Amino acid sequence: MTFLSHLITGLSLGSIYAIIALGYTMVYGIAKMLNFAHGDVIMVGAYVCFFAVTSYQLPAILAVPLAMVVCTILGIVIERLAYKPLRQAPSLAVLITAIGVSYFLQNSAQILWTASPKSFPNLFVFGGQNSFSLFGGQLNISYVAIATVLACIVIMLALTWFTKSTKLGKAMRACSEDKAAAQLMGINVNFTISMTFAIGSALAAVAGVLMCSAYSYLLPTTGSLPGIKAFTAAVFGGIGSIPGAFLGGVLLGLIETFTKAYISTDLSDAVVFAVLIVVLLAKPAGLLGRYVPEKV
Amino acid sequence: MSKFQKDPVKLVPVPSTNKIPERDIDKSPILECRHLGIDFGGLSAVKDFNMAIGRTEIAGLIGPNGAGKTTVFNLLTKVYQPTRGTILLDGMDTNSMSTVQVNKAGIARTFQNIRLFNNLTVEDNVKLGLHNQVRYNMWSGILRLPQYWKSEKQSHERAMELLSLFDMGYLAQFKAGNLPYGAQRRLEIVRALATNPSLLLLDEPAAGMNPSETAELMETIVKIRDTFGIAILLIEHDMNLVMGICEGIAVLNFGQIIAKGTPDEIKNDPVVIEAYLGKKKEA
Amino acid sequence: MSKLSLGSMKGRSALSPFLNYAIVIVAFIALQVAIGMDAMSNSMQSLLVPVCCYIVMAISLNLTVGVLGELSLGHGGFMSLGAFSGIIVSIALKNLVPLSPLRLAIALVVGAIFGAIGGVIVGVPVLRLRGDYLAIVTLAFGEIIKNVMQVLYIGVDEHGLHMSTSEAGLLLSENGTAIVKGPMGAVGVTKLASFTAGFILILITLVIVQNLVHSRAGRAIQALRDNRIAAESIGISATKYKLMAFVTSAALAGAAGALYGLNYSSTLASKFDFNTSILVLVFVVLGGLGSIRGSIIAAAVLTVLPELLRNFDVKEYRMLIYAIVLILVMLVTNNPTIWGWISRFQRRKAEEKGEAEQ
Secondary structure, three states: OHHHHHHHHHHHHHHHHHHHHHHHHHHHHHHOOOOOOHHHHHHHHHHHHHHHHHOOOOOHHHHHHHHHHHHHHHHHHHHHHHHHHHOOOOHHHHHHHHHHHHHHHHHHHHHHHOOOOEOOOOOOOEOOEOEEEEOOOOEEEEHHHHHHHHHHHHHHHHHHHHHHHOHHHHHHHHHHHOHHHHHHOOOOHHHHHHHHHHHHHHHHHHHHHHHHHHHOOEOOOOOHHHHHHHHHHHHHHOOOOHHHHHHHHHHHHHHHHHHHHHHOOOOHHHHHHHHHHHHHHHOOOOOOOOOOOOOO | OHHHOOOOOOEEEOOOOOEEEHHHOOOOOOEEEEEEEEEEOOEEEEEEEEEEEOOOOEEEEEOOOOOOHHHHHHHHOOOOOOOEEEEEEOOEEOOOOOHHHHHHHOEEEOOOOOOOOOOOEHHHHHHHHOOOOOOOOHHHHHOOOHHHHHHHHHHHHHHHHHHHHOOOHHHOOEEHHHOOHHHHHHHHHHHHHHOOOOEEEEEOOOOOOOHHHHHHHHHHHHHHHHHHOOEEEEEOOOHHHHHHHOOEEEEEEOOEEEEEEOHHHHHOOHHHHHHHHOOOOOO | OOOHHHHHHEOOOOOHHHHHHHHHHHHHHHHHHHHHOOOOOHHHHOOHHHHHHHHHHHHHHHHHHHHOOOOOOOHHHHHHHHHHHHHHHHHHOOOOOOOHHHHHHHHHHHHHHHHHHHHHHHHHHHOOOOHHHHHHHHHHHHHHHHHHHHHOEEEEEOOEEEEEOOOHHHOOOOOOEEEEEHHHOEOOOOOOOOHHHHHHHHHHHHHHHHHHHOOHHHHHHHHHHHOHHHHHHOOOOHHHHHHHHHHHHHHHHHHHHHHHHOOOOOEOHHHHOHHHHHHHHHHHHHHOOOOHHHHHHHHHHHHHHHHHHHOOOOHHHHHHHHHHHHHHHHHHHOOHHHHHHHHHHHHHHHHHHHHHHO
């Protein structure tokens, strides 16, 4: 029974990583940049939702979309102001800029909302309960865990459909392979990249709300470690691949949870990263990524 | 092309189906490929490739785009490991060798899309070719031991000597990436020569050159062979160049050799004409 | 293209390395004079050793990122290895080597060795990965080091070193001391570091990195950066020279870490986290990839600047300003219009020079 409960915790944590990783992987696929500010967009989403629910008494059903809208706009603005001028610049310059944006968001949050932790309300409460019991109380499953796993699956399927079947999705795939060629085919590359950032940021908002609901704790630095781990998850699964990000995220969550449960609480990060290294050595492009050798 | 009115070279068979120039016959061929082949996911990019090159031969590898010419170069230099067959370099099997080891064993190459060390000077590019000729270890370099000064002087002199041979001495201190196109092509050849090869592979050396530059290049290639006494295998689409300086030519189509022989034989081979121009409609 | 228009495109001058030594030596003397004249506040003086450490970190990371051209996000990990191994050695040798400068030197060497070992462990398997994958693995490595150091307890007594995952597990004798106490970090460290030691370490780093870059091995490393396939085709082993650059870089980071660790009475493992690696990377990128002088200046300025801002009323906005400056500098330095101006200016200068020579 404890195994089952760890499994559920792991799946729900993994689903949060997966949702963030999906955003990461889409942005990486098209912009070929490590967007280190992605984790901080999560934090902004969570704060927006927090204030909507606590200060303005909005119901969760309105607060979550509001957070998504704010993050979407934030994502587009960041891309336009900070990343777009650097499209021709060396990738390191873009990386440093992303780090700058990350610092900017964290410190703005600290000034606006102070560094003291906020206790995030659980949005997934039904009939006064935030979890239900199975097997005569032996197994407690929180509603937020269920919601997280469901949200993750829905998002993954929707994104797969979106990139495969819609015009914009196909444009995204075209841009990620060859921007110049895509432009010559009449695709508006700037718009496509903006939309990718918009989707990624909206997903970050969802992840932020789910994460803070589950762990009821909110800080200006809340997003950075999950951001790094989700990025690890995306690399783990094969960066640029949507099913890869999903798989990587879920596996990462499971590994982390089971390490905490059965090996060592303190060493869970080390184990997660060690597994990543081993996987990359065996499969240099990640679990589902394709390894493209350099053409001579 | 009048400058290159050369005497026709007679090709003679070596102990196999391959032929090399008559003057090289008392020495074993520098390169011999036997049944060389590579598959990329079920597709045979090169199959049953047999070729021998004499010690001082200028050989040509021609064929339509996508025929697998560059793939042959990549097999010879072990950028790709062959799926089948043997490469004998000076009688030695290169089967287990890496790109680095093949170069040390005596094959140097240039690339179709120029690959220079763009942020380094012209002189440094050539010195890098001398990497395995003039050696000293990391600590001699860091501590500036006598070995460092001696070797650096040596490689500087050798690099300048090579560069002036190709009239590039005055460019020594410029960044390779800033050179004009023609000079970059020449520098790539100088760099390859600096590794002291016994076989030089040139991948489309005349690409992007005008007729007078090409004529100059032909002169250069023959000069390289005569000065260094080495074999040269080149891939080229410019038929004036190929027919003008190559002694033996192999024609590749769909990964297979469809004809081999002297320029005159190749020019009149119906199979080659068909590969280049398509089949004549049967009446 | 005529010779003239190539004028501004020549390679770097041979004087450049000596200028770097000169800058460092002059800066050292000037600062010593300032200290002697009591012209420096205590808070500024306390920054001297960290600045030296960060300069060494930046120069060494530049070897990996600028000269070898591989992105490393785990340089802090090597610093951590050096810091803790240096601290442990300095405490363990307290009675054996009473002379503190000698003990410091030994600690720095040991720190460098541990950094190098870390470099080999990460480098051997990882250097065959490319680009962002290498970056993510170095990031993972840094996090692993941090995480492991937060769990580890290390102590010393007359029987030698003891290692465990809890303080009780160390089983030290009565005379033993626990040096590293898991999440509390290294404690009870005698501060051995000095500005002079930092200055000497910078000089050694400069000698190693600059002489390496301008030697046969350094050329090979740069060749791998510019074009790996071409480098291999002329007989340069990618693995050997990538590893050489990576391990040298890690060893220097280890030495810098040891100096850093011995500058404080206690050191936390979380000091050397992802943010530290990023901080050093920022020095390298802002200073200019491959530019040693740029690394030195960027590391010094960017370490001192936030401290200077502390004295003004902008304390709260300190990191915010830093972030904005970072973004703006990146946007401005990578703006093609501005580069157009600069190259036009350089060309004009070169032409004037050419005319003057005629």
